Each structure stands twice: as structure tokens, then as C-alpha cells.
Amino acid sequence: MKRDLQNIFTNKEYDLLIIGGGINGAAIANIASQQGLSVALVEKEDFASGTSSRSTKLVHGGLRYLENFEFDLVKESLRERYIQWKSVPHLVQPLRFVIPVYKGDRRPLWMMKLGVFLYDLLSGKYVVEKHAGLTAEQVVAAIPGIKREGLVGGVAYSDCRMDDARLCLENILSAREKGAHIANYVQAGSFLKVATQLTAGANVKDLLTGQEMTIKAHHVVCAAGPWTNEILRLDSPSSADKIRLTKGVHIVYKEKISDTALLLQAGKDNRVFFAIPFGEHTLIGTTDTDYTASPDHVESEKEDIEYLLVETAKFLPSAKLRRENIVTSFAGLRPLVFAQGDPSKISRNHVIEKNESGVWYVMGGKYTTYRAIAQQCVEKVLGKKLDLGTDYSLYGSQGQRKEHRGLPDQVYQYLFSKYGYKAEDVLKLVEKDKQLAEPLCTCSPAIKAQVVYALQNEMAVTADDIIWRRLGIGYVFCASRQCRKVIEEYCEASRR
Ligand SMILES: Cc1cc2nc3c(=O)[nH]c(=O)nc-3n(C[C@H](O)[C@H](O)[C@H](O)COP(=O)(O)OP(=O)(O)OC[C@H]3O[C@@H](n4cnc5c(N)ncnc54)[C@H](O)[C@@H]3O)c2cc1C
Numbered sequence: 001m002k003r004d005l006q007n008i009f010t011n012k013e014y015d016l017l018i019i020g021g022g023i024n025g026a027a028i029a030n031i032a033s034q035q036g037l038s039v040a041l042v043e044k045e046d047f048a049s050g051t052s053s054r055s056t057k058l059v060h061g062g063l064r065y066l067e068n069f070e071f072d073l074v075k076e077s078l079r080e081r082y083i084q085w086k087s088v089p090h091l092v093q094p095l096r097f098v099i100p101v102y103k104g105d106r107r108p109l110w111m112m113k114l115g116v117f118l119y120d121l122l123s124g125k126y127v128v129e130k131h132a133g134l135t136a137e138q139v140v141a142a143i144p145g146i147k148r149e150g151l152v153g154g155v156a157y158s159d160c161r162m163d164d165a166r167l168c169l170e171n172i173l174s175a176r177e178k179g180a181h182i183a184n185y186v187q188a189g190s191f192l193k194v195a196t197q198l199t200a201g202a203n204v205k206d207l208l209t210g211q212e213m214t215i216k217a218h219h220v221v222c223a224a225g226p227w228t229n230e231i232l233r234l235d236s237p238s239s240a241d242k243i244r245l246t247k248g249v250h251i252v253y254k255e256k257i258s259d260t261a262l263l264l265q266a267g268k269d270n271r272v273f274f275a276i277p278f279g280e281h282t283l284i285g286t287t288d289t290d291y292t293a294s295p296d297h298v299e300s301e302k303e304d305i306e307y308l309l310v311e312t313a314k315f316l317p318s319a320k321l322r323r324e325n326i327v328t329s330f331a332g333l334r335p336l337v338f339a340q341g342d343p344s345k346i347s348r349n350h351v352i353e354k355n356e357s358g359v360w361y362v363m364g365g366k367y368t369t370y371r372a373i374a375q376q377c378v379e380k381v382l383g384k385k386l387d388l389g390t391d392y393s394l395y396g397s398q399g400q401r402k403e404h405r406g407l408p409d410q411v412y413q414y415l416f417s418k419y420g421y422k423a424e425d426v427l428k429l430v431e432k433d434k435q436l437a438e439p440l441c442t443c444s445p446a447i448k449a450q451v452v453y454a455l456q457n458e459m460a461v462t463a464d465d466i467i468w469r470r471l472g473i474g475y476v477f478c479a480s481r482q483c484r485k486v487i488e489e490y491c492e493a494s495r496r
Contacts, residue, residue, distance in 0.1 A: 017217035025223035026171035027374035033178035054332025082126035249304035250285030396420025441483035
């Protein structure tokens, strides 16, 4: 590996060092750099490889939080939903949901109608598309195949979907564009303390080269999500847990079982879960169970997958869902602010606090509220309020579209849906080398130029970085696995 991070990170004392390159760390780096702070960020694996690429991929108010009376959280989330949709439309788009309601459901039709009414009311001017009440016939028309027996009606409402890993990456790239020094595969191993026991930086290790170094900074923020308890103990070995982890599993089902997204009430435990159209497939999730092992080893278990498949099949008997048709599954950990009780009932609110040694800890929160969390964190570090308005344009949000450069329209549109206006930079690679216009495989419209772009411009290091977090083709069914092979060859060549 050619990189020499010592040369970059040890030449100055930064205003701010951030530990963790998930969505919270990435956005804190972006907003802090925008405010003129000198920023360093280290991520021990790839950006978004933790919780931030394992979400349900919704930018949503969270209809179900209304039953916990978390009106402030829902209202803030609905405003953030609008900001992200308008600021980063290539990665965040509206999505229509239908909730079918059956006789005897724990949440009856009147409650669902009240819920979506309140949801739109709390959205105020930030509404995406107004809700609607549905008769049983209208539910069936929207979701052909839905179980009819006991169906009493339903509701439709709107939220947004997102590409979680790329949204995180665009925050990273925006921060880098503003001068932040950022590296993945660098782990913070201990804190640098000054005589007063206050933290003045961190000792880190480049996991690719083995190089060790000290990064000095006036302020340190820990945005380590599920690893927060571990970092707390690096700081003070006797620290009590401040976050509680719950595991959430998703499956990607090969067929698109509905054109509309569904919010379903699980018969087994009355939890709500989603079945969302996901390209040609369906994303189904999530579970919510306590997790106490190391965050490094979270995986989907057989029972999680069974639960999702069985509960979904109850609503779509004619779809004949089968285990063999699962393209992939993934598990993530919710880093929730510590509280006792049923995991599904724990608040998704966040807390930002400084410990005795001066490190700021960002805990809890939702993906949806990341921008607001990052703003509040920078405000706390600076000790002043910021007025950032409602435009949160990111790396690919602005620019100009030029002509297709001979690429099929489907590929051209696909590139814009991934990179926004930065698709132009991928197209420039094609202009220089026509071979890069070749498709990676038959499973998606992706082209070879995207792999080169990921390695040269998007800090991708491993094949998994590209498969899961730059291109997202890990979620796509591929019989030949040709795409993986090509990506691995490019990664291998980049290491030589
Ligand atoms: C199953 C599931 C579904 C969800 N769905 C949604 C949803 O649809 N919508 C929504 O709004 N929210 C959702 N969430 C919540 C959302 O995903 C999280 O709130 C968010 O991703 C947390 O981001 P983070 O940056 O705090 O943590 P992470 O993304 O986990 O980032 C923390 C990073 O810190 C790094 N790190 C740890 N230790 C070190 C170290 N020593 N040195 C350097 N780096 C380190 C890790 O490698 C990791 O990348 C969901 C969560 C889960 C688990």
C-alpha cells in the first residue's frame, strides 16, 4: 500500500478530530469544515461500513414513534426528510407506502387513519405527499396478491427512500472538498492526554500499512455508533455503558412483491416492519433484538431471516416466498441511548455530551436526523448557534448535465442516480478510455468506469467497499458473479 498518512496527519494541530466515519461523523466533518475548522476524521474500516449502510434506507419521520408520543422527534425528522429530499434528490426520493389493516389488528383502522393524519399535520409545509384512507378494494388494487381475509381497509402515506452508504460517502467527499483530512482503515487506539488529563488528540494506527501516529486536536468527537461503549472505555476503563445495542436484520428478496412499499404489523409480536420495492427486488426488515456481543461480529441469524419471511408471507400468501429466493441479508446495530425496557420502545432521540476528559460523544439518533445532529454537535464544539438554513447540498448536488458520450440512456440515467452531477466525472473517464464504458456484468447497468472512479476518487480500498458501498451491487441478484470478479481484478491492479 502506497499511502503515507503520517505526512498528512502529523504536520498540524487540528481544531477537530472525529473518530468514526459513519453518517454522524461524516456530517460533523462536513459542517465543521464548512464553518472553517481544520478537521481530521479517522474510520477504522470503510465509511458507512457500520450501521450507516445497514439501515432500512428510509429518510422518514417514523410513523411508529407517534404511538410512543415522540412528537418532537417525528416533527424534527419530517423537516430533515424534506431538507434532504430537496438538497440531495439523486439519493433521497419520495416513496408511497400502504398499510393494510385487518380485523383484530392491535392498531385498528381508526388509529392508523389518525396516525397518518397527525404525521402530515406534523410535516406542515414539509409534507411530501398527502395521506389517504383506503377501502379494502383500494388496498387490493394497490397490492394485488395481498391477503383478503379479514382486510378492513388501509391507509396510504409518503416518506422517502435513500441510498444510505452513498449519502454518507457524499458527506465525506464534501468535507474533503472543503479541506478536511480524512482516512478510512485507520483505527483510534487510545487518547492523547495532556498533564491536566484532558484529551488533546488520539493515537491511531493505519490498518493498511501498520503505520502508527498521533493526531493532535483541540477538540475530539467520538461518533463511533455501536462502538461508543468501547471508546468510552479507552478513555476511562471503568466507564459504564452509555448505549444499548439492538440488532436489526434485513433480507433482500429476489422478486418485487409489490410496486408500493408496505408497512406491515407482525402477527407474532405486533411490531411493525417494512417490505419495500428495491430495484428489481424487495427489501424486507427489520427485526429488533438486544445484542451484547462485539459490534465487530454482528450477523443475521437463521431465526431473524425466518421471522421476516414468515411474517411477510402471512400478508402475501400467493407470492409463495421461499428461502432460496433470498438474494442476501444484512444485520446492523442500533446505537441507542441507554434505557431499560422493550427494544422497540426505546427512543431514537440523540444525546451529545462531553465527558470529564473533554471528549464529545454523539449517541443515539436516526439516519434521518443526521444533519441536525451534526449541526448541534458543531454548535456545542464552537459554543455558538449556527444558522444553516434548509439547503444541505452535497458533493453531487450541483452541476450541469452534458450529452450521453455514446452511452445508452439507461446507463446515463443510472450514473446520475448514483452520483448526481458528479456523474460527469465518471463520464470524463469514459471519454479518455472508451473501454471503461463496458458493462461490469449483466446484473446491473454499472460500467467499469465506476470501479476506476471509486478507487481513484472515492477512497475505496477493497472489493467490498465497491460492491456494497460505492456501487451497491451486493444487493443485486447475480448468477454469474462476473461483476465481483472484474472489481476484484481492478482492486488487485490498484495495489500493485
Ligand atoms: C437495522 C437498522 C435499520 C435502521 N433504519 C433506519 C432508517 O431506515 N432510517 C433512519 O433514519 N435510521 C435508521 N437506522 C438508524 C441509523 O442507521 C443510525 O442511527 C446511523 O446509521 C448511526 O450512524 P453512526 O454514524 O452513529 O454509526 P455508524 O454508521 O456505525 O458509524 C460509526 C463508525 O465508527 C467507526 N469506529 C468505531 N470504532 C472506531 C475506532 N476506534 N477508530 C476509528 N473508527 C471507529 C466504525 O467502524 C463505524 O463505521 C437504522 C438502524 C438499524 C440498525
